[in-house]
Amino acid sequence: MRKFALITGASGGIGRAIALKLAEDGYSLYLHYNANAAGIRSLISELDPFGGDYIPIQADLSTREGSRLIAENVFSIDAVIHNAGYSIYGMLEDLSENDAEKLVQTHITSPMLLTKTLLPKMVQKKQGSILFVSSIWGQTGAACEVAYSAVKGAQIAFAKALSKEVAPSNIRVNAIAPGAIDTVMLESFSSEEKAELKADIPLGRFGAPENIADGVSFLLSEKASYITGQVLSINGGWYI
Numbered sequence: 162m163r164k165f166a167l168i169t170g171a172s173g174g175i176g177r178a179i180a181l182k183l184a185e186d187g188y189s190l191y192l193h194y195n196a197n198a199a200g201i202r203s204l205i206s207e208l209d210p211f212g213g214d215y216i217p218i219q220a221d222l223s224t225r226e227g228s229r230l231i232a233e234n235v236f237s238i239d240a241v242i243h244n245a246g247y248s249i250y251g252m253l254e255d256l257s258e259n260d261a262e263k264l265v266q267t268h269i270t271s272p273m274l275l276t277k278t279l280l281p282k283m284v285q286k287k288q289g290s291i292l293f294v295s296s297i298w299g300q301t302g303a304a305c306e307v308a309y310s311a312v313k314g315a316q317i318a319f320a321k322a323l324s325k326e327v328a329p330s331n332i333r334v335n336a337i338a339p340g341a342i343d344t345v346m347l348e349s350f351s352s353e354e355k356a357e358l359k360a361d362i363p364l365g366r367f368g369a370p371e372n373i374a375d376g377v378s379f380l381l382s383e384k385a386s387y388i389t390g391q392v393l394s395i396n397g398g399w400y401i
Contacts, residue, residue, distance in 0.1 A: 163213060165237045166381070167191040167279070169222065169272075170245030172200035174344035175294060178370035179242060180204055180215075182378050189213040191235055193245065195221050223263040228275035238282050240381050243272040243316070244294040248309045248346060256308055268312035273319065284330045290381050291327075293320050293336040294373065300338050300392065301400045313338075317392055324390030333389040337376050340396025343367040363398030 166183050170176040171192035177200070180190055190208070192215060194201045201217045208215045220230040222245050246268050249260055276291060283289030298306055299313030317336050324334035341347065341358055347367065350358065359365055376395050379385055394401065 163187065163189050164239040165189045165191065165214075165235075166240035166242060167193065167231070167235055167238060168242045168244055169193040169231070169275075170195075171204065172197035173244070175339070175342065175370045175373050176244045177204055178374035179244060179294075179377050180208060182371070182374035183240075183381070184208045184211040184213055184215070186378055186382075187211075187213070188240070189215065191216050191218055191231075191238075193218045193220060193222075193231055195219065195245070222271040223267045225266070225270075227266075228271040228278070231275055232278040235279060235282075238279055239286070239288070240290045240292070241276065241279060242292045242294065242377060243276075246294070246313075248306055250305055250349075252305060253307045261308060264308050264312055269315050269319070272316070276323070280327065280332070283332050284327070287331045289330075289332040291320070291323065291332065291334045292377060292380055293317070294377075295320075295336045295338050295392070297338050297340045297394065297396050297400055299336075300394070320392075321390045328389055333380075333385070335380050335385075335389060336392045337373060337380070338392050338394045338396065339368060339373050340394070340399045341367045342373060343369055361399060362396075366397065368395060368397060 166188045168176055171180050172194040205215045218231050218234045220227040293316045295316045296313040298310040299317050302310040320334045320336040372395055376393050
């Protein structure tokens with residue numbers, strides 16, 4: 162029987178790579194997106210040759226209704242990949258209350274409530290995997306990304322705590338902490354800034370979205386059947 166995975170933020174660079182890898186692994190997919198409908202349509206066209214079911218779900222996870230809208234459209238589920246997110250750059254003293262609330266809702270509250278709603282489906286099967294795509298900043302913190310570091314750190318804490326709670330039901334919970342990955346999040350950096358950043362990374366280059374997708378594939382696989390409550394750092398040796 163084909164397995165089903167939910168990927169939030171599937172229209173972004175990392176989400177797209179995860180979707181392609183999991184389709185290759187034989188998963189049918191629920192593909193969440195917010196505004197990039199064209200990106201999801203393009204992604205589904207790429208996925209069609211794999212022969213699975215690929216179901217788009219539109220929802221804004223920065224709102225209270227977002228997680229409910231996703232959950233209402235998810236039926237059979239074997240894996241949840243919490244990948245949706247965004248960063249806010251700037252000094253903490255300049256952070257608006259509205260931006261803070263949306264950041265927390267997107268990265269913490271919505272994933273928590275979505276997981277709460279979908280967990281009974283996994284418990285009934287006595288199997289499942291939940292995975293957070295967190296960040297290196299959730300591990301070590303970053304100046305000028307204090308709020309983002311805080312919510313990404315909360316995702317890691319949530320994954321570790323939940324892993325202990327659901328392990329008796331054979332459900333595994335882990336996180337991936339990407340370093341500098343070559344996606345649109347780096348587009349605001351100048352060539353000089355990118356060169357300086359690469360110089361700080363021991364492997365001397367940015368990661369690719371496919372590197373994160375390979376990590377997701379591994380953690381969902383039987384090869385990782387004894388791994389839970391862990392954070393897989395995929396960062397080229399940066400901040401270890």
